[in-house]
Every structure is written in structure tokens, then in C-alpha cells.
Amino acid sequence: MLRARNLWWLVVLAAFGVFPLVVTNPTYTTIAVFTVIYMACASSWNMFSGYSGYIALGSAAFYGTGAYTMALLSIHLHMAPGAAMFWLVPLGGLVAMVFAVPIGWIALRVRRHTFVVITIAIFFIFQLSAINFGFTGGTSGLNLPFITWGYQYYNVPFYYVGLGLVIVATTLSALVRRSRFGMQLLAIRDDEDRALGLGVRTHAVKVTGFTLSAFAVGSAGALYAMFVGQIYPQFVYDPMFDVSIALMTFLGGLGTLSGPLLGALLLEASQQYLTIQFSNGSLYLILFGALFLIVIMFMPQGIVVALRDRVTRRAERERAAVSANEAPLVHDVPRDVAVGGAG
């Protein structure tokens, strides 16, 4: 059972691995680069917000910080345009983590709606700073060292580095889920005060999860900056970024491992495709609206959870059919317990 699932992951990974070898059209590999960037971000966002229930809508602050780290360092270090700049990708993630510690420390003192509002406010502080500080180039943005790889193959290295980020984010998410730390995040999601009363250092656990989740987002921002070659505050500190990764995660399945990946794959790929195909930037918004209505009405917990429930139910029905009268039903246990306990 477990092996079958691991096999699935490997098959999917292999498919992503060979994709740019099979599909060489730059139009499609460009879509693929954006898709892996968003998959990494959604997976990482879910590692904190999905597990802990704290819906953060300010992750663009980390994305933009990663992007500016890439831009400023590559410019000021006078880096030769080329593959060496990829080393700045994880550095962008680390710088985002450094910013995440104080942000998390402050924002995670409040809960629910207040937390959401505070993360949005912090995001706007970052955007306004990028617009108004001199070293960021203000609204005219920054131009990175111009990479002159051939048009035909330009996308491929970015795609593989992005895929690497997806693997890092998803592996981290899986490890967190298996750790005691991850269990504590889930406990915080269900009842934070109760967890506190059972000895969980809730604030420390939340700030740590929040900080860890900033890594892949910051790295993805750095990769984005290098990929597009020029950055502007309103595009790297973009409020739609957070709305997108949150919607992707909800669509796929909040708190699941594969859900955010699937959600990002479906939404980002289809958005890019529709924008290119119909050269109408807002058509996808209408389709997304309809899609979300359908998902919220018929599978509010996301695609992955809906599918998993269906499989589980079928398995249970089959098991029940086999051993109809042999095993006691789960529901009978409590009554026995109550009576037995009195004796």
C-alpha cells in the first residue's frame, strides 16, 4: 500500500523530469517554469498554513524579498550572466527566512482573521518599501545581468531548478508531517489553547513553521527574478500571488501533501495557457470563478481529499460485504466500554 503510493510519486516525478525533453516548444516550457515555481510556493505555503490552520496572505513579502535578493546581489556583485546566478536562489530563500522570524513573531501573536489582516498589512509594508526606497530602483524596477542563452533552450535550466525547489518544498512538507513538530502544528490547528495546556510550546512551534515555509517561497522569488530578467515592485510584491497560492492549495486540498501540487499544476498551467491562447488576460478569471464554485459546492475539502474519501468508502464497503457478520461494528465499542467500565 505504502509502496504503491511511493511508486506513484516516482512516476509523477519521472514525468516532470522528462517533460522538457519531450515538449521543446518554448511557449510550453515557459508555462512549465511558472507552474513549477507556483507548485513550490503552494507546497511550502501549505506546510505552514495548511497544517496549522493559520491562513497567511502575506507570503508575497517573501517572494519579493527573494526576488530582490537575487537582483541586488547579482547586480552589485557584478556577476557574469549565467548559471552561477543559480547559487543566489537558495540565498533568496534564506534571506526570506531571516525576515520571516520577526514577522512571524509579531503576526502569530494573534489568530484567525486578525492574523490574516496583519499578514496582508505586513505585505503592503514590503511593497511600499520597495516602491519608495532608492536601492530597489523604485517603480522603474531593476534589470538583472542579461542572460544570453539560446531562445530554444533558455527555459530548460530554470525548469529543472524550479523542479528542484518543488522537491525540496514537498520533501520538507512530508518530513514535517511525520515529525513531532508537524503533529504539534496539527494540534494547534484543531485547538491551540488545548495544545498549550498539554505542554506544546505553541508560539515557538508556529514561528518555526512560518519561517521554514518562507524558504521555498523566497527561493522561488529569486528564481523568478533571474528568469524574467527584470523586476518591478508591483509584480514581485503582488497581492494576487497570495490569493493564487491559497486558492491552489484549497482547490487541491488544504493540509494534504499532494493537494497544493495538484492545485498549482491545474491552475497555473491553465491560467498561463489561456492567457497565451486567447491573449485575453481576464478570461481565465471567469473560468476560475466557475471552477471554484464547483469545487466549493461539491468538494469543499479539495480534490485530493474528495478522491481519497471516495476510495476509502469503496474499500470499506467491500470489506463490510466480505465480513458482514463477523467483526463488531466500530459503533458498538463505546456502549460496551461504558457498561464494562462500570463493573
Place this chain on the structure above:
Amino acid sequence: MALLSATKVTKSFGGLQALSACSLDVERGSISGLIGPNGSGKTTLFNVITGYVTPDTGTVTFDGVDITANRPDRIFARGIGRTFQLTRIFARMTVLENMLVATRHEESWWRGLLVAKSSAADVAKALELLDFVGIAGLAELQAGALSYGQRKLLELAYVLVADPDVILLDEPAGGVNLTLINAIADKIRTLNQAGKTFLIVEHNMEFVMSLCDRVTVMHQGCDLVAGTPAEVRADSRVLDAYLGGGDEDEDDLREAVAGA
């Protein structure tokens, strides 16, 4: 010296004086009861003791150490566990995972990043305690699927998992059937014989009077009377406190408190 004491604890929420100079002693090895009309401050006192509410004045000491205004996780780590009036469990986790969250670990919190969510020993201990309260068969079930009575048992079990010295129970018999009430009383007695100290808030007088060595009656945020169940029954102030409070089931209380 008492194992757990609250001394002249005062707490007001806005204009509401929830506690005014309230004192309480819990002796080591006792089963102590805390009763009083609704709104008399019992749960607030629990919240002060367990760190959920910071008192305006007054102190709480545990085993000779001042624990006033410590955080709830620190207080739990010191050996005071509690349950809540309305059961509070981790509904989307399994019963076993609920137990594992409460498992006490000596090492620093960040070690949790590096270790699996449970060791074999943690699981064995959790299952043993689930078996003790009688719900080991439900270990793999989502806790949200449990009935109210089962949730009460789970709460008792996961407070026990960290092996606290004192256990505070907020209405353990509230909203559960008579059979289960007796089962819970049995568990409390068994644990008490094994050395656990209890402080119990409860409206079910029969439960309190039959179980507790010592009962404190609260009224309007203060401790009114403290003594053995017999002494409390005989004290006319107790009856006045309840009846003066305009409680609905007066006759039942008169019978229960006076001891039929």
C-alpha cells in the same frame, strides 16, 4: 503545607469581579471538590491555576514554588494537568495522536523537528492509558467521531499521559450517563490510590460528596466554606449561597446539599 494553593486571588473582567480574594488549598493525595452556583468563579479559578488567565492580585503556589502567571505549557510541564468543562480534543487527529500530543518530553521543543511523532514507548504508554479508561479499541479513529462521553474519557487519558501530580477536572460528570459517571468515579479513585491528587469542579452533588475528602464552596468569587463533605452539608451558608443565587432546581439542591 498544601501541594497546590491559591492565595487571595483576585480577577476582574471589565466590570465583572470574577474572583475576589479567593483562596484554596489542595492537600497532597486528596480528592478535593470545588462547588458553587453558576458564575461563582470556579472555572476562572481553574484558569488562573493553569495559567490561562493572569490574576490581578494573589498568588498560586505548587509544591512550594510560585507559579502565578506562568504559561499553561510551563504549568503542565510542572505537573498540573486539567480537563475542560466542554471537552476539548483535537477533532481531526486520531485518538492515538491526541494522546501523543500530550506526551511529555524532557528535551528542548525544537528537537520535535528532528524526531518522528512518536516512539514505540510513547505509543505503548498511550495505548495503556487508553485501555485504562476503556477506549483502546478506538485508538485509530478520528477523535471528532467520538461521542461526548468518549471524549470525556479521552480527555482524562491524555491528561494522564504526561503523568501529572495534580489533575484538575472541570465537570467530569457533566452531560454523561450514570453508568459512565460511575466508571469515571472509579477511575478517579484508582488513580488517587496510586498517588494522584485531584481537584474537581462538579455540579453533581452526589458525585462530589461521595468522592471528595474535602470540599470548597465558592460564592460570588470567594471561597465561602471549606471542609469535609459532612461539614459542608451542615453549613447553612452553603444552602443560602445556592438558593440566594436563584438556581433553578432548588429542591434538588436542598436535598443534595443537606444530604438526604
